[in-house]
Each structure stands twice: as structure tokens, then as C-alpha cells.
Amino acid sequence: MVFFKSVIGLKDLFTFEAERRKDKDSNWKLIFDNLDKFYINNILVLPPEFRPVSKNKDAQMRDEINRYLNTLLNFSLTMKDSHLENQEGGGIYEITARNLYRHVYSYYNYIFSKLSKKKGLIRGTILGKRVDFSGRAVIIPDPNLQLGECSIPYLMALELFKLEVSNLLLEKRVFKRPDSALTKIDECLKNEDYELYDITKEAVEGKYIILNRQPTLHRMGILSFKTKINSDYVIKIHPLICEPYNADFDGDQMAIYRPLDEQSVKECDYELSIQNNLVSPSTGDLILGVNQDIVLGIYLLTLPREEEKIIVDGVETYKGRQLFVNCLPKGYDYLLDKTINKQILKTVLNDIARTKPPAVVKHVLDNIKDLGFKYTTLFGTTISLHGINTTELTKLSKSIFENKELDYRQQSELFESEDVKEQIKRHFPYSMFIDSGSRGTWDQAKQIVLAKGFITNFKGEISKEPIKTSYIGGLTRQDFFNSCYGSRKGLLDTALNTGVSGYLTRKLVYASVNLERDITCDDCGTQDTLTIKIPKDTTAGINPKKLARSLVGKYYICGQNPDGTNKLDKISYKNYHTFIGKTIQVRSVLFCKNQKVCRICYGDVADISDIIHSNYIGVIAAQALGEVSTQLVLRTFHISGVSKFTSDSTQHQDITSDLSLVNKIFHNSSGFLTNYEHALFELFKIYSEYKTILFVHFECIVSQMMRCGDILWRLKEDRDPTNYQLVSIESIPARESWLLALALSRPKSGLIDGIIDDSTSSGILEAIMMNQI
Numbered sequence: 001m002v003f004f005k006s007v008i009g010l011k012d013l014f015t016f017e018a019e020r021r022k023d024k025d026s027n028w029k030l031i032f033d034n035l036d037k038f039y040i041n042n043i044l045v046l047p048p049e050f051r052p053v054s055k056n057k058d059a060q061m062r063d064e065i066n067r068y069l070n071t072l073l074n075f076s077l078t079m080k081d082s083h084l085e086n087q088e089g090g091g092i093y094e095i096t097a098r099n100l101y102r103h104v105y106s107y108y109n110y111i112f113s114k115l116s117k118k119k120g121l122i123r124g125t126i127l128g129k130r131v132d133f134s135g136r137a138v139i140i141p142d143p144n145l146q147l148g149e150c151s152i153p154y155l156m157a158l159e160l161f162k163l164e165v166s167n168l169l170l171e172k173r174v175f176k177r178p179d180s181a182l183t184k185i186d187e188c189l190k191n192e193d194y195e196l197y198d199i200t201k202e203a204v205e206g207k208y209i210i211l212n213r214q215p216t217l218h219r220m221g222i223l224s225f226k227t228k229i230n231s232d233y234v235i236k237i238h239p240l241i242c243e244p245y246n247a248d249f250d251g252d253q254m255a256i257y258r259p260l261d262e263q264s265v266k267e268c269d270y271e272l273s274i275q276n277n278l279v280s281p282s283t284g285d286l287i288l289g290v291n292q293d294i295v296l297g298i299y300l301l302t303l304p305r306e307e308e309k310i311i312v313d314g315v316e317t318y319k320g321r322q323l324f325v326n327c328l329p330k331g332y333d334y335l336l337d338k339t340i341n342k343q344i345l346k347t348v349l350n351d352i353a354r355t356k357p358p359a360v361v362k363h364v365l366d367n368i369k370d371l372g373f374k375y376t377t378l379f380g381t382t383i384s385l386h387g388i389n390t391t392e393l394t395k396l397s398k399s400i401f402e403n404k405e406l407d408y409r410q411q412s413e414l415f416e417s418e419d420v421k422e423q424i425k426r427h428f429p430y431s432m433f434i435d436s437g438s439r440g441t442w443d444q445a446k447q448i449v450l451a452k453g454f455i456t457n458f459k460g461e462i463s464k465e466p467i468k469t470s471y472i473g474g475l476t477r478q479d480f481f482n483s484c485y486g487s488r489k490g491l492l493d494t495a496l497n498t499g500v501s502g503y504l505t506r507k508l509v510y511a512s513v514n515l516e517r518d519i520t521c522d523d524c525g526t527q528d529t530l531t532i533k534i535p536k537d538t539t540a541g542i543n544p545k546k547l548a549r550s551l552v553g554k555y556y557i558c559g560q561n562p563d564g565t566n567k568l569d570k571i572s573y574k575n576y577h578t579f580i581g582k583t584i585q586v587r588s589v590l591f592c593k594n595q596k597v598c599r600i601c602y603g604d605v606a607d608i609s610d611i612i613h614s615n616y617i618g619v620i621a622a623q624a625l626g627e628v629s630t631q632l633v634l635r636t637f638h639i640s641g642v643s644k645f646t647s648d649s650t651q652h653q654d655i656t657s658d659l660s661l662v663n664k665i666f667h668n669s670s671g672f673l674t675n676y677e678h679a680l681f682e683l684f685k686i687y688s689e690y691k692t693i694l695f696v697h698f699e700c701i702v703s704q705m706m707r708c709g710d711i712l713w714r715l716k717e718d719r720d721p722t723n724y725q726l727v728s729i730e731s732i733p734a735r736e737s738w739l740l741a742l743a744l745s746r747p748k749s750g751l752i753d754g755i756i757d758d759s760t761s762s763g764i765l766e767a768i769m770m771n772q773i
Helices: 006-021 026-033 064-079 082-086 091-115 121-125 154-160 162-171 178-191 197-204 239-245 262-270 293-301 319-326 333-337 342-355 358-379 391-401 408-415 418-427 431-436 442-449 477-512 544-550 617-635 655-666 676-688 695-705 732-736 738-745 747-756 764-769
Strands: 053-055 060-062 134-141 149-153 208-212 222-230 235-237 253-257 309-312 315-318 530-533 555-560 566-570 583-586 706-708
Touching: 006 026, 060 064, 064 091, 134 149, 134 154, 149 154, 149 208, 154 162, 154 178, 154 197, 154 222, 162 178, 162 197, 197 222, 208 262, 222 235, 222 239, 222 262, 235 239, 235 253, 239 358, 293 319, 293 342, 293 358, 293 431, 309 319, 315 319, 315 333, 319 333, 319 358, 342 358, 391 408, 391 418, 418 442, 431 442, 477 617, 477 655, 477 695, 477 732, 530 676, 544 676, 617 676, 617 695, 655 676, 676 695, 695 706, 732 738
Parallel strands: 134 235, 149 222
Antiparallel strands: 053 060, 134 253, 149 235, 208 222, 208 253, 309 315, 530 583, 555 566, 555 583
């Protein structure tokens, strides 16, 4: 019996077996012919950019990869030593070979850890790091700030702008030498001395800083502002910028960065400033949120009051409405006969943001902010439980829930009826909060004064036993326990699904990062179009108005040119409602024949106030979808578990249950998708429940999923409309780029593929990883 031992023994074993079986088995013949390739003769050597070497006076700093390569080289030279080769059957050779391969495995494992996972090159060293010239503090609102301004703590400004302050001290001849000025600044920082407050205020005036709030879910999570200073320990921000940051003032913190390079300052002035980011790339609407106190003040101001009736240009109106219209550009006089709630205000401001220059929009927003805050304060609105009389509503609750003739579905229908809603409106004296759109809903008011109603149980199904008591009347012990389920589920969903949504966003970015817009190509010339049928009424979960609105900026076929080509026209904010109930053929990213997407196929979304500031439309699309899902998971889209019956289901639907379906679509689990249209409209149905996202963003993601092998289907010559594969977003990085597969997708198999196939690839992430951008 032959005894084989250790790594060297494996070669002997294969040699022994191959010689015995080579004549009977073709596989063993192949092994026998390639026995000299049993050892790894070559290893992957990463480019120098991945293993930098630096030197200072005392020592040379080398990346760990260089140490591994040095070790492997020494072992290889030892193995080739003529004396050792003659001892191949001996123990020294075996030990040396074993050590060599142990170092090879360690070398590859180190490469995996360096490039991939959380501590890898991209996620560990590039994304979301606070570095020098940065800080962090709690945020509070400051209504006195102008849009585009923020106020930072004096002590923070003194540290960040230390050189400017010291130069100013020298100019004013307070000190003669720079080191004396710097020593004084350090003393002020150490002792929290405000002696240099006025000098610091002068030094930072008009300088840009960048504010970032985590999680940075989309491009509007990091914006630049002109700096002011305050004597507190907090960052003060403009109230209207809460929406893009999704910030509130319950202890939220923001990171602050100071741009140093001249080019960085220019980018802050143009690409990152709030004035140049007023419109959202994902929706095409104003990104800033005018809400709560401001909305309530405008609503109360524009309510009709007989004693304030006036005539303006022959139109009978009220003083408050005239004050509001005076804040707007010319052409909005039709608002003189309207009470302004949040929906009207949003529509008007969206129109102004799309049609007026940024300076005008800024002026309008600041005027509305000042007016809203002023009149909310003057009206002194408040809410008190003592002001609510529930006698009649208690009788109404009993007539619904104690009626033996009604089953639970009929009780639910009656509870949700318009008649019940009207009765609550009559008995709820604080309707201005809800009617204005500043805070709350009638469903919440119903829970306060009438009854909590039907809730979901632990299975996610709507319980047949309603909660018959209201918050103002007090819940019974049993009702309290049952109603707590919704709160518990909300906390669990936030904890469990935030990671799911964040993971999805990251994978979407990796999958679409190389999809670019071509600013030099107007039309790729494709005759293929996407057929979109916009229904007259809401059918199969598709809201016709939302679908038509999401197509704004896209080009559609409106006839034929004399040369037989398609005649194109554009869907705009003025005409999109005319397409409801029609079937149209639109140019789409799915069919663009250009390597980078041409303007006609992408549409004119990018031209609305130049809202994109980037040609990487794939990343914009990934952010648009990822931001919505993460935001809604964090907000836990259920009101304490309160649910409504639908005609076809007893299952409670919310964003967390939709997330599993979204995952199924993006990964095409078990071949779930039938074709690209199925993918597009499934995504639209889910996301349009929560936010109107421009349709082109769904097209960008699905176009990346459409493949013929590793090639994008849209770029394949003589492409067959039926011959494509919808691949998982997880496999796209590996199909597009060996380096992306190595860093982000499947590092081990990617490494093997790279050794076998030496094809090169390039893209934005490769450029970042190799420090070429």
C-alpha cells in the first residue's frame, strides 16, 4: 500500500492514479498530460496603485501586499535553488513547498479583504469618512437664515478657519508673527474664550462649508452653504432644507466639511449649493419642504374673514391672500380667491422652481418662510383635549361596533365611510391642522376621538376584532395590549428592514454605476420604442395620473417624417394629463444603441434647471429608488398597525411587505419576471404608492439587467426583441468588470476568472479604486 502525505503527497497521488487510469479515462489522460502544472506557477500581481510605497525621514511605509510579494519571491527563489531541487523527495523540500502555498493562500485572502466587504478599499476608505478640516454637531433650525446659509459654532469655525483668522490677526497688526497668532487661537480654543469672535466672524463671512447628514441616501444628502457663526454649540440650518436631508430636530447631528482646493470651492458654488439643487432628479419636483408651521401660518392667513375683505384689481379678496400673493412673482393673481393649503402651495412652488431663475425661487421661498412663521406665531394655534366633546362620537362608535347585524367587514366599511368622516370633522375643533396639510390626517383624528378601529395581528393579517375605544376616552387593558402590536412591529421593521433596504441601494449602485449619459450624442437613431398604455382609471394597481406625470421629459412618436423616420415630440408638465387613456410609443433607455445613453432616449429630465449635474444616470436612478425604500422603512409606513380592508385581501400591505417583492424583481428570483415590461410596471406600481418617481429611472435599472451573456442587450448588433435574459443585479458587476467582481460581487470566483481571462475593463469605480480620478 502506497502512503501519500501532505501537499507534496497530493502530486504523488495524482501521478500514481493518472498513470494507472490514463488509458481508460480521458479525464485522467488530461490530468496526466498536465501534471507539470500541478503547482501554481503564476500568481496575480496587483497594479502599484493598489500597493503604494511612501517614505519619510525615518522609515519606508509599504503596503502589506508588498510584504506578501516579497515573501513569495524569497520562497520561489529558495525552491529553485539547485541544492534543494536535488532533495525533492526529502523533507526540507516538502516543508518549503507547504510554506510557499500557505503564503499564497494568505496573499489571496488579504487581497479579498483589501478590496471587498465593509473594510475594503471602497466602503472602508472612500465612503463616508470624516477627515481633517471636518467636524460634527447637533442641528437646530434658525428662521432668520437666508436660503443657502448655515450657522456653525464659533469654536468650530475657529478651528476650521484657523489660518484665515491668524492671517486676519496679522493684517490688523494684533500680532507680528504667525506663530504668536496661532498660539492665541489655540488658547482661545482650549479655554473656550470668545475674544476672537468678531475676527472669526469676519474671516468666515461668505466662505463655503459642506453639510452632510447620515444616512446619505441620495445626492441631496450632501450640500454646500455659505457660513455664518454663532455663540452656541450647535449647527443652525435653514428650516426648508430639512426635506432633502430628512432632518428633524430631536437630536439629529450633521457632519461639516470645509473645501480647501480652489476646484472644490467652485464645485461648492455650482454643483453642491442649494440654489443649484432646488429640483429633485428623482421626481422633478422642488426638493425643499415647505411644511408644518409655515403651511399652517399661510393657511390661517388666507382663510376668508369678512372684516378683512378688500378689492384688488377688480377682484374681491382678503388682506391675507393679498399678502401671500405679494410674495410670489407676477402671474399668480388667480390665487387671490383661494385658501392656500399644503397641496396648492406645493403645486405653485413646483411651478416656480421649474420656470424661474434660482435667485427668484430663493427670494420667494424666504418670503413665504417669513410670512408663514410670523402668522403662525400671531395666531397662536394650539391643541387641547379639553376642547374636544366626544359625547356624540361615543354614541356613533357604539352604533358601529355594537351592532349585531353587521359583520366585521361591514363594520370596517361603515367606519371608513365619508359620513363618519364628516361627523368627525363637525366634532373635531382643530381641523385647521389637518385641512391645511401642516400636520396629521383624518385617520389619526378618528383614532383620537372615535375609535382606533381594525389593526393587524402578529401574522400581518387584519384582525377581525376591532379596538372599539379611542385615545381620548382611554383604551382598555386588552385594547392597549392589542394596539401595542403595531408599535412593536414598527420598531422591528425599522431595525430589520433598514439593512435590507440599504443593501438593496448599494447593490443597485454597483449594478448601474457605469451607465452614463452622452452629452455629445443627441440621437442614437434607433427606431425601437417602448409601448406604454396609460389607463383611464386606476386599474391593476396603476394610477393613470401618476404614470402620465412620471413620463414628463420623455420623447414620444407623434407621426412620421417624409423620410420614413419617426417624428418625435416631448411630454411636458403642461400636456402630460392629455395622455391619460392613451397608448403611446416612447423612446427609452432600454433600446438606446449608443454605448452611453443619448439625449433623446434618456429624455430631457436633465435639462430641467440642469438638475442632474452628472452624466452618471445609473447612480442617479439607484439613488432615486433606494432613497424612497430606505426612507419609508425608517418612517415605518404603518400608523401603529391600523389597517383597512380591501375588496380582494385581508393582508395588510406596506413598504416592508413590498420590499420583499422589490428584492424578488431586482434579483429575478426563480425567473419571476416574464419580460422587461413586466419588470418596469411592477416596479412602478410598488414605488408609485409612496412617491412619484420619474419613469426613466426604472428604465435605467432594467436596461442594466437586460443581457445577452455579458453584453448589454441594447448594444448587441441585430438584437432579437425576445432573446435576452433579465439577470440579477448582484451578477451585473461581475459581468461588466473583472475588478468590480473582485471588489464588490464575487471576489474568489472573480479572481479565478481574472487569471484565466486577461480581458480588461474600465469604469468610474475602477478609476476611483486606482486613484485615477
